[in-house]
Amino acid sequence: MKMRYLLVLAGAWLTGMQPAQAAVDMAKGDALAKASGCFACHTVDKKLVGPAYKDVAKKYKGDKTAKDKLFKKVKTGGAGVWGAVPMPPNSPKVKDADIKTLVEWVLAH
Numbered sequence: 001m002k003m004r005y006l007l008v009l010a011g012a013w014l015t016g017m018q019p020a021q022a023a024v025d026m027a028k029g030d031a032l033a034k035a036s037g038c039f040a041c042h043t044v045d046k047k048l049v050g051p052a053y054k055d056v057a058k059k060y061k062g063d064k065t066a067k068d069k070l071f072k073k074v075k076t077g078g079a080g081v082w083g084a085v086p087m088p089p090n091s092p093k094v095k096d097a098d099i100k101t102l103v104e105w106v107l108a109h
Helices: 002-016 026-036 053-060 066-076 096-107
Strands: none
Touching: 026 096, 053 066, 053 096, 066 096
């Protein structure tokens, strides 16, 4: 009985050590980026017209407001953070839920 209790406590402790966020579906994010035209200006690992996704993830690592900032930037566009070339707003055809997935995917790089 004591061993069972210890195992339950150990399991609870280990579960508490897991990240609070669910894992990002990288395949879905990649497919959305391709379908939404993101790769026309961005790549995962090097600057193209816009910054590499790895650089974006690095810049916003630890920033609890990053998802909201990037959601807004992807949806409405932006300029000045990565240089003079503005990022145009995303097509109205891209759903908000898909933009959220894209932002999580970018930040996971």
